[in-house]
Amino acid sequence: MSYLNGKTVETLVVPVRCESEQGTAFFISDTQLLTARHVVKAHFQSVAAPAAIYINVAGQSLLCMGEELSIPGNAIDLALLTVVPEADYHATEYMTLLCDVYVKNMPFRVYGYPQEMAMGCNLVDLEVRNRLEIEGGVWNNRTLIRDDKLTLHNFDGLSGSPVVSMSGRVTGIIVLQINETLSYLSVSKAKEHLDNKGIRYDIDWVTDDITTMGIGRSYQLCKDAVATVHGRYMPKLHQENRDLEKTLDNISDKQQLEESAKKAATLSECISKLPDHMKEMIQNKLKIWLDLDIDMLMANGCSILKRCYDYIESEHPFRSGGYSDKVRKLNEIVYELKEEDFERLRFTETKNLCLIGKAGSGKTHCLCEYALKNQTKTNIYLFFGTDFQAYQSAISYIRDMVCQEMSFADFNQELKNRGRYAVIVIDAINEGLGCSYWNNHLGALRVELENYDHIRLIISVRIPFDKEMNDLLESKKWHIQIIEGFVNKAKAIDDYFEEYGIDQHYRNHRIEAFKNPLFLKIFCETFHSLTEDERRHVNKQMLYKRYVAKKNEKVTDLVDEDPELNIADKYLSKLANYSVFYDHFNPITRRKARLYGQRMAPYRLWEKDLLHACLTANLLLDDRSHTGEPAVMFEYPQIRN
Structure with a gap:
């Protein structure tokens, strides 16, 4: 979790006062701050000279000028403050605004100066989460519920406080107290007003969602898992394995699969509606003795549709005749489909993938890289064989870690609502408790997860332990992918030698064993301690x-x-x-x-x-x-x- 560094937050979030009103403001540039308008309303209501606005930064009292953020016909309880030039103050750090979408129970932090604490001089850090979205809210559009244990009876002085997401960005500003709870105006509600003033904000909010279903949570779990493998994963030296990445995409990327399925369904419908003599031409050529209807064409991973596609795409059998519109439409649809679409459709019913390879062939490296780099496509949860314990079943442990207090059924339904898959990755099941544990639990885990259409399972196992895993012998239940080390050994050697500062002279000294990533890594790490003869005869x-x-x-x-x-x-x-x-x-x-x-x-x-x-x-x-x-x-x- 990042939120904000406690040592610097007091220079980012500061107390603000205007006549008798006191609240909180925060820097959004080196000289500009945001706060709630009602805190500094006297500044805008003064008939003669505007009421002075002061902020307190590191013991300094700085004079500020205020600007309305409201626009005609769309009032808003926000004000922009600017430190006057005479104060000669420029903040070295400031906060970034974040435009997000409401997610129930999303956790945040609120930083502010309640008057109850040392008369508004002490900064507090409140743990809160989204409670309710207010439909049609003008001054505020979301309410919060507190999770912290701080004894705080009223929230006077917190108006203008930033609502901060996990990444330390501001998603809203506290404006009102409702029924002893805080409410805030979200940045997304104030977009038009911010645009009008040229105030920038980020929109990549999904990685900040650390609720049970959130991408931010699955990403954080993956980061925590990867941190435990230390030198077994080195991002800078990752070598591309396009075939493996395609396979992983095919089983885990729901959006791509749906796009391919939609194009295939369009082609199936077009072929099914062709004139009878055209369909007979296809049937006779391909020796298909069944009617070319949509269901038949889409069955078995679209295998028959693929044969039709290959025939039409390569031979263009319908170039002439009295059906030019139908032929043109057919050719356009065929042109839209690619080989990769059919490759993807072969995985429509595949829910379980097993990566097999010798020790050091790169299984862990590939899975760590994929898990960290593809969270935007799917929720990926990374585990290692060493994570599991004898007294707890694999099903129970994964449910606790992935679903938290939800059931698999509820978790799956929420995935369906969001249009995403969840991918459970277990690397190196031969490590830790090994075959004795997984022979009792792997089959049960697979059967349990197969009940949920939006959950996928990927495991890896080292040769020869794959032969000892009983469930893997059920070949129809698993798609097996073999990893044999670096795809491009020459590039890998160049990259590793450059990273470890190995002389150009030795880059021409190619060793077959270097196809194994582990062997190459150890060679590079020990290179400078080897004798000349040892370097040549490894x-x-x-x-x-x-x-x-x-x-x-x-x-x-x-x-x-x-x-x-x-x-x-x-x-x-x-x-x-x-x-x-x-x-x-x-x-x-x-x-x-x-x-x-x-x-x-x-x-x-x-x-x-x-x-x-x-x-x-x-x-x-x-x-x-x-x-x-x-x-x-x-x-x-x-x-x-």
Whole structure:
């Protein structure tokens, strides 16, 4: 959550007074502020000299001039203030206005100076959310309900306070108190008045919607999830995999699917209404012995329609005859349709996608990139296999995280109302509790989600664990996509070498294993510690050892140990040995890992503990899925192996 930084808010939101009235104003440029008009009405009503308006900024009392924002026939309770030139004050920071759409229960913050608190000198931060939209409201058009625990009995002094969204932008201005609740005038209601004064505002409000159904919430959940994988996702070095991205789009982008379906339905209707001799020509050519009606053409992912399309598009069989209007319309519709439309329509009934690839082939990288970059298309919720715990079913955990207090049925209905899909992404189900857990829960999760037509499921699993997942053997239930590493290996090598500052001379030294993103990344991170011979004759085991040795510098610094002891290598070897020979390749419990660390580097508080150092260096990662007990796992399982 961002909202506003508490250290700077007092220079953005300031108290304002005009004669006996006191309220709140906020900067929208270096010298301009917005407030409620009724706070400074004396300035506009004075017959002789205008009543003075003062704001207080960082202990300074600054004189301002006021301007009406009302326009003829459309009065509004807003005023524009400008710090007089003589004050010689320019704000270094100011707030941005945001034009949004009303969403019930949308959370906001209200910053202002209530007179009840130190006579209007203390800034308060109120947690509020939308309660009601007032139809036909003139002075105010939305009401709020408070969620904070601050003891505040009246709201005098809060008029003019900004209503701030998650991104720190202002969506409205407090203008009235109604039945002991606050109400505000939204920026969207005041658009015409702001345009008249040349005051700018943003319109990209959807990422600020952090309600249960909001894009902002699903995006924030994805960001939080991605933050847990550390170096396994590097946005700057993402390599395009267009085929995979198309597949992900086909299963998750409802708007594109509907556009393709609409064009296909138009073509189906046109073909069904062709004269009989034209339809017979198509049937004889393509050996179709069924009537070319709309339902038949649209069935099975439009497979028969695709054959008709290919025939008409390639051979143009109806160039002449007495039906020029019908033929022209048919050709226009065929021209509008593309191969990608039919590719998309093949996924009409597909609700489950599984990505399969070897370790380090880029599954996590691709899913993280897609989840973060495509929230405007669909609500994407990203999970990892290590998120799940033995005592809770996958269905229950995902429902709690995605739907909050809603049921799947209500959540699905709201998605339908909004015309969007929700995509549940679970990366690396082989990690964490692994096959034993997912053989009990994957099928149940798939069956449950298949009941809801606007929810999709995408998982990834490492080869060879896909053969151990019983539900994946139901091939008709899953669309399987194999990932084999970089599509353009040469470009990937160039990008990685440039990022890591590897000499141009070595860019011509291509290694087949570099098709694996993980191997290339580790090579680049250890490159400067390799000998010339090691750079030319790369050995995986040697490379992993070098990678750990490079990280050893940070680990020994954190634990205050002699670097020559190679304590990181020895510690990881001990943990790997325990995992392989005593714990069936499972993650190591945090208690056991701490015990080994204390034996190798004893008498240290947590800040200098060996386990803490390896977690900080990302050689180990937290894993809370292991039989419900906190555990740790290797950053890269290949290093353990």
